Amino acid sequence: MDLLFIGKTLARRGLLHPGRPDRVIDQLKTFRRHGFTLAAELRAAEARDPHKAAVIDEQRGPVSYRVLLRRAQRLAAGLSATRGVKEGDRVGLLCRNHAGFLEAMVACSILGADAVLVNTALSAPQLAAVAEQQKLRLLLHDREFAPLAAAADCERLDESIVEALVVNTPTPPGFHCSPAGRMIVLTSGTTGAPKGARRPTPAGFGPLTSIIDRIPLRVGGRMLIAAPIFHTWGYAALQLALAMRVTIVLQRRFEPATTVEAVDRFRCDSLFAVPVMLQRLMESGLKPANPPAVVAVSGSALPGGLATAFMDHWGDSLYNLYGSTEASWASIATPLDLRKDPGTAGRPPHGTRVVILDRAGRPVPQGEIGQIYVGNEMLFEGYTGNEDHDLRDGLLGTGDLGHIDGDGLLYVDGRADDMVVSGGENVFPRPVEELLAKLPQVREVAVIGVPDADFGQRLAAYLVLHPGQRLEADEVREYVRHYLARFSVPRDVLFLEELPRTATGKVIPRVLRSL
Structure with missing residues (x-):
């Protein structure tokens, strides 16, 4: 990574702003000794701004960086002393967004244990499979998930027991942090059982500056993380927040009204969400009195027209990151990019390479569709079950098809x-999805391929209409026939009350095919 680029970006975003010399030195020493683990990031932030609010929790209120670190240290010590958790163990975390989830992640990082971030939308059989596949030593979970957690064949601690450990364990002297632990994020599981992906620990400031060069976050701001932190995007937001020493605002559940109220009440200048949340915000008609300067989304495709409609309502603040659990990021679309074409995924940030290859691994001509491959500093380290992944000459296949136009988008x-x-x-x-999403009657739509005895496959469209709206299947087919080729017309048109989605808003095709 270009050191000049890193220095300029850190300065531009306020990270090189002078502070008390002793605190600046302590911050830099932390990174040199312990690397860029989650625990080290929190320790570095605490060294620089110990009394600043690190997180504002719905139940606890503001929690300072110092208090958050001390609680995480006590939890780490308690898990070690009473449960024998040690370096190399795997601890499952089944939590919604709240301060306790952050403390548990940092405690695992301190101990060198792998934290397995568990999707809160898993079924009991899926959780049982995850606990077995990941060889969980322990599962820490919110109270509400006690019935679900019972499916995991390992020791289970709900949040009241975790809180008791924090309260009753003395703060260990000094700061000790093992570099061995990893965050394991589960893939979305839209096509089958979720796999565990080992997230790498950043080797320096390069990954941070790649993102904040394109997404203009500022040191010391306030960030509402609405995206689930168990998901790659929510976890990335947490890492950015700690690095930028911002105050993190968390809510256990996403609701448009409470999100808008929190943005205004806590004067949030950034909001990290997934696209379906923007859709719900737009449907609510609500808008903060002072919209955040940055609204950053990732996790699934932006539905057709949503980017333009959102920016028309909230202002030109929308940043869309395209990536995956495995590849981290591939490209970022800025408001300027999205105004030019709301369907674009943007451009690769500094230090990232994106190429489009054919099935034989050869680059395709500009504008032609092929398979997307990505190279950057934060490619995942592999699946915990050693499943195969598509790697060519240091570039990771995302599993998506795409193309790059003449402007590099x-x-x-x-x-x-x-x-x-x-x-x-x-x-x-x-x-076809993007075309149908433009129909005024349509709230959301998914189009997938289904088996066909005569043609091999055919398209099926699943539509959810706005309340009080009506639409006939033949009208849908005729509309598509008017704009697209004959073979793009869906033979099956089904109307649903809602689309089956993961907790991060991705449509689950296998559920649609079973309807």
Whole structure:
């Protein structure tokens, strides 16, 4: 990574702003000794701004950086002394967004244990499979998940027991942090059982500056993390927040009204969310009196027209990051990019390489669709079950199809395994989805391929209408026929009350096919 670029970006975003010399030195020593683990990031932030509010929790209120660190240290000591958790163990965390979740992640980081971030939307059989596959030593969970947690064949501690450990364990002297622990994020599991992906520890300031160069976060601001922290995007927001020494605002559940109220009440200048949350905010008609300067989304594709409609209502503050659990990030679309074309995924940030390859691994001509491959400093370290992943010359395949236009903008055309071959024609569902999303009656839509005895596959469209709206299947087909090729017309048109989605808003195709 270019040291000049890193220095300029850190200065531009306020990270090189002078502070008390002893605190600045302590901060830098922490990174040199302990690296860029989550615990080290919190310790460095505490060294620089010990009394600043690190997190504002719905139940606890403001918690300073010093208090957050001390509580995490006590939890680490308590887990070690009473449960024998040690370096190399795996601890499952089944939590919504709250300060206790942060403390548990940092405690695992201090001990050198792997923290497995568990999706709160898993079924009991899925959780049982995750506990077995990941060989969980312990599962820490919110009270509300006690019935679900019972499916995990390991020791389980709910948040009241965790709190008792924090309260009753003395703060250990000094700061000790093992560099061995990893954060394990589960893949979305839209096509099957979720896999554990080992997240790497940043080797320096390069990954941070790559993101904040394109997404203009400022030191000392206030960030509402609405995206689930168990997801890669929510966890990335947490890492950015600690590095930027911001105050993190957390709510256990996303609701449009409480989100807007929190943005105004706590004067949040950034909001990290997933696209379906923006859709719900737009449907509510609510808007903060002082909208944040940065609204950053990731995790799934932006529905057609949502970017423009959102910016028309909230202002030109929208940043869309395209990436994956495995690749971290590939590109970032700024408000300027999205104004130019709301369908673009933007451009690769500094230090990231994106190429489009054919099935043989050869670059395709500009504008042609191929498979997206990404290279950056934060490619995942592999699946915990050693499952195969697509790596070519240091570039990781995202599993998506896309193309790059003459201006260097990346477009994602759909999943490689979503491409439908119908009667010998290659059909991509996403253009059909984007077209149907423009119908005023349609609230949300998903288009997928389903088996067909005569043509091999055919398109099926699943639509959710706005309350009080009506639409006939033949009207939908005729509308698509008017704008797209004959083979893009969905033969099946089904109307649903809601689309099956993961906790991060991704549609689950296997559930649709079972309807």
